[in-house]
Amino acid sequence: MATGPIDVVRSYLAASGERRLEEATRYLASDAVLVFPQGRFRDLDEMTSAMAGRYRSIGKKHDTWETMASGDDVVVVTTGRLHGVNTRGVAFEGIRFCDRFVVRNHLIVEQHVWNDLAESGVLERG
Helix, strand or coil: CCCCHHHHHHHHHHHHHCCCHHHHHCCEEEEEEEEECCEEECCHHHHHHHHCCCEEEEEEEEEEEEEEEECCEEEEEEEEEEEEEECCCCEEEEEEEEEEEEEECCEEEEEEEEECHHHHCCCCCC
């Protein structure tokens, strides 16, 4: 299992991105807070259900990784660009994102996601 904060986040994102949700959940604290543009979720199953119907597939290209220690927590911020296919089968790329994580004792206790998917209009293209 990953031990460094960036490794924890990378492993979590890889597992959740490939919909290996059971594996991804192992990187989350039992009371983790997951905040996305679509709302706040208690777990990955709830988040995945809420995202169903928004796109066929989505992926991330990470441009930056930054960390900052704050007491027992390490804040990990990653930025980059989203790519994928919308529900109409139209490919998209280059959509900005910023993810902020709080890692404590090798577990993610907070995930906050910001992106320009809705603003870009790519999800409605036909």
